[in-house]
């Protein structure tokens with residue numbers, strides 16, 4: 001009930017029941033602990049953050065320059081159509097501009113999808129251990145979330161296809177998935193797309209695709225399946241997490257609908273300029289990939305030495321089986337100035353997720369982990 005007292009504003013209050021259906025059940029998204037917060041709490045100076053799958057190299061110098069160049073125009077609204085960035089995306093990925101939706105991070109894209117296609121009468125399907133935002137955007141529009149049990153920690157595409165109901169509007173797939181790093185192959189995906197009704201929008205979230213680009217070329221499926229939407233981000237390999245910019249590729253029809261719901265200025269001018277420049281820096285991307293591959297090998301070797309297992313990953317992080325309460329290990333690592341992510345909220349209570357950092361950061365993490373586990 002909405003209680004508003006016009007004569008006494010101090011009593012005006014919105015009770016829980018006034019919220020839209022589903023909102024009160026939402027568990028707020030847990031973000032990685034910021035470095036400054038840990039500094040304040042523990043008075044530590046030398047802190048490393050391996051908690052949010054950020055790029056340890058930062059971003060391309062071309063992107064930094066593009067942001068500098070943008071400063072003079074800070075008083076003006078950004079280009080609401082994002083023309084220049086869309087033109088570069090179109091050229092880079094061989095799609096047409098009317099197939100592109102820009103988002104304030106790819107999070108914005110996922111939310112736009114839910115708000116455009118899903119309401120209280122519908123269901124949305126996603127996997128156990130999948131990226132938390134899928135459940136969150138589903139609940140936010142009052143729809144029913146259907147969580148399909150994982151197989152070897154990854155998406156079970158056969159079971160996901162079977163879970164689709166007559167009222168299902170959207171299926172969210174993450175390839176690779178966060179926080180497990182698990183992936184699926186082209187053959188499985190092809191079978192999946194063939195078995196799912198064309199009236200269900202399949203959202204293929206490829207936030208980490210740049211790290212292992214050989215997995216498969218999803219873009220070619222856009223021509224074949226009008227119910228496919230591919231979501232990408234500049235937050236991970238491109239190193240622009242703080243700017244908030246991502247994009248969706250889909251048919252012109254789906255794109256037109258999403259853009260009716262999209263805020264006109266959802267991507268700011270610094271983000272537009274930096275993302276545009278970042279796409280042109282293939283050297284930076286190659287460097288990022290090389291550092292990630294070396295870091296993955298370093299962390300896997302370190303885990304082997306410690307007698308620990310992990311979930312094989314094709315992203316820029318590794319989820320490690322710490323064989324005890326992951327939240328406690330997270331706390332103990334904090335005291336040593338190392339921020340990782342506990343993933344009990346994802347149904348993996350005895351795991352921690354660590355983002356791959358520089359060689360020094362990875363080493364420091366492994367040493368801290370050895371100390372915390374007494375190994």
Ligand SMILES: *Cc1c(COP(=O)(O)O)cnc(C)c1O
Nearest residue numbers: 105106107131178207233235246
């Ligand atoms: C990090 C991440 C995203 C999106 O991040 P944005 O910063 O909003 O672009 C999307 N999907 C997955 C699976 C992620 O891990």
